[in-house]
Amino acid sequence: MSLALIVAMWACFAAGLYLALSRDLLRIVVGLALLGSGVNLLLLAAGRVGSAQPAIVAAGQRALGDAANPVPQALMLTAVVIGFALMCYAFVLVVTLLRRTGSEDALALRAAEPPPIEAIKPPLPARDVDIGRTP
Amino acid sequence: MSLWAVLPAAVPLLTATLCAAAFARPSLQRGISTVGAIALLLIAVGTLGAVVEGDAVSVAFGDWDSPFGILFRVDRLGAAMILAAAVIGAATMLYGNSGADAAPAHPMRRPLVHGVLAGVVGAFSTADLFNLYVWFEVSLISALGLLALGQRTDQLDAAFKYLALNLFGTLMLLAAVGALYAATGQLQFDAIGAALQRLPDGTALVLVGALTVAFLFKAAAVPLFAWLPASYHTLPTPLLALFGGLLTKVGVYAVLRTFGDAFAPAPDALVAALGWVAVATMLVGALGAAYHWDLRRILAFHIVSQVGYVLLAIAIGGEAGSSAALFYTLHDMIAKTNLFLIAGLMAASAGSFDLRQIGGLYKARPALALLFALPALALVGIPPLSGFWAKWMVLRAALADGQVAWAVAVFGVSVLTLYSMMKLWMEGFWKPHPIEGWRPSRATHPRAWAACLLLAGITVAIGVAPQAFVQYTQAMAVGLGATP
Numbered sequence: 001m002s003l004a005l006i007v008a009m010w011a012c013f014a015a016g017l018y019l020a021l022s023r024d025l026l027r028i029v030v031g032l033a034l035l036g037s038g039v040n041l042l043l044l045a046a047g048r049v050g051s052a053q054p055a056i057v058a059a060g061q062r063a064l065g066d067a068a069n070p071v072p073q074a075l076m077l078t079a080v081v082i083g084f085a086l087m088c089y090a091f092v093l094v095v096t097l098l099r100r101t102g103s104e105d106a107l108a109l110r111a112a113e114p115p116p117i118e119a120i121k122p123p124l125p126a127r128d129v130d131i132g133r134t135p
Numbered sequence: 136m137s138l139w140a141v142l143p144a145a146v147p148l149l150t151a152t153l154c155a156a157a158f159a160r161p162s163l164q165r166g167i168s169t170v171g172a173i174a175l176l177l178i179a180v181g182t183l184g185a186v187v188e189g190d191a192v193s194v195a196f197g198d199w200d201s202p203f204g205i206l207f208r209v210d211r212l213g214a215a216m217i218l219a220a221a222v223i224g225a226a227t228m229l230y231g232n233s234g235a236d237a238a239p240a241h242p243m244r245r246p247l248v249h250g251v252l253a254g255v256v257g258a259f260s261t262a263d264l265f266n267l268y269v270w271f272e273v274s275l276i277s278a279l280g281l282l283a284l285g286q287r288t289d290q291l292d293a294a295f296k297y298l299a300l301n302l303f304g305t306l307m308l309l310a311a312v313g314a315l316y317a318a319t320g321q322l323q324f325d326a327i328g329a330a331l332q333r334l335p336d337g338t339a340l341v342l343v344g345a346l347t348v349a350f351l352f353k354a355a356a357v358p359l360f361a362w363l364p365a366s367y368h369t370l371p372t373p374l375l376a377l378f379g380g381l382l383t384k385v386g387v388y389a390v391l392r393t394f395g396d397a398f399a400p401a402p403d404a405l406v407a408a409l410g411w412v413a414v415a416t417m418l419v420g421a422l423g424a425a426y427h428w429d430l431r432r433i434l435a436f437h438i439v440s441q442v443g444y445v446l447l448a449i450a451i452g453g454e455a456g457s458s459a460a461l462f463y464t465l466h467d468m469i470a471k472t473n474l475f476l477i478a479g480l481m482a483a484s485a486g487s488f489d490l491r492q493i494g495g496l497y498k499a500r501p502a503l504a505l506l507f508a509l510p511a512l513a514l515v516g517i518p519p520l521s522g523f524w525a526k527w528m529v530l531r532a533a534l535a536d537g538q539v540a541w542a543v544a545v546f547g548v549s550v551l552t553l554y555s556m557m558k559l560w561m562e563g564f565w566k567p568h569p570i571e572g573w574r575p576s577r578a579t580h581p582r583a584w585a586a587c588l589l590l591a592g593i594t595v596a597i598g599v600a601p602q603a604f605v606q607y608t609q610a611m612a613v614g615l616g617a618t619p
Contacts, residue, residue: 046317093283
């Protein structure tokens, strides 16, 4: 069972990294989602996969007998919920960006970068930016 | 069992919820937000008092025996960071209410600001590794919301870069947490630390190394800092100051917790690597700042540079190093937030954030020039301001540890910081304004000034009477796990 988990993790990490390193915005987000799934599997494997019994202490007992480790399940559930919220945000953001800029190339995302004329420090530029200046 | 350990994180969470519920009624929301910020400030003072009086305060949720329950434990380190976060939260909110920033108000802005505060304060409170990851995500999601609120294309662009790189960082953090749990079967700091000592050296190195890299992502250390200067400058001034003062410091705090307290002594190779990463961070931050002409970008690079100093103090380690790291972090949080706020006032007065398009502020606004000089000189490390003592402590710890190269770096980067602040001074204040007949805007913003004066007062107070702060940080360092 652990071996199957490791193979699945490897597949998620490999595919996720490949997609996350591409230049297509949507692929980057899908890649990050896959990486997240891989990490979730890692959490599951971290708690050792063995017994399939639910983690319920039997009546009259003080300790848990042979049962599945409940901690990684709790961790995974938390991580899945957080990951879901982040992915919803990321997809809305990417779709908005695609509509705004009309380009899916990550390298074309330069709206927040200094203008290309500033490759070296220029002299005082033509004043095209006026923020709240009164004449 | 002490309420002081829970209240600091609970108050901003509650405030965020109430503010979100009141999003249709701006004046009510503003009132809730103000009350929440003041309550957080008072509770942070109370927590600090409780910690100084006794020892660390802690709460195990559900009364589970250690190490099974989720533990909140606030010691001197956590209490000081919580108070600094509360001060910065209050100051930036005061500034945000002043009208000095022209960004349109959005009804979700206040809930998200309190969400950021909740994530940051929660991270300072918890003593559970997985819980720490959750608080990181709380502040990440709130920060992403704030980045995208303005809806301008450059802000969305910045939000995507922030998202992609930070998401990779948190995934690494989660993977490191999972691997540590697999190797030790524990999630509480102290329990993991104890179990790590029984592991083979190589395993411990890989596990703690992965955790450290994830934290360095959050702290914006070289070479993992690209998300910071790509995104921060698109934020409105009060939010920029909040982000600049708080977010990277959570990563720095986590590294200090890892190296100085929970997992100490860290593997030697890792400590040496951290030291050189710190030197590179200091240098790259200062050089990046020297290149740019936009006030916000310059100051964003200074965040990176100052993070390097704190990481260096952590790498030097021991009582002197940990104490210098906390002192430096507190000084930097206050001075950096103030510089961002003052940059906003400069731009409001002169018309632009670009140094090439402004000038003449010394003649037109002498009081603003004086206000700017205080945190700027503190950042460089001129006595008698807070930065002098902070750098002095780092320098002395480096020399006492025999790290001459690191000490030289501390000095050299200070000179670069001085150059950068001189550039701001000469371009923004001394040179005449490039427009003939320019008049500064008539608007005065008393609330914004009050926020800046409050922070400047703290900077001066730390500089004039440092002994109280040094004694506190030394007591903090003695209480950490690193020292016997």
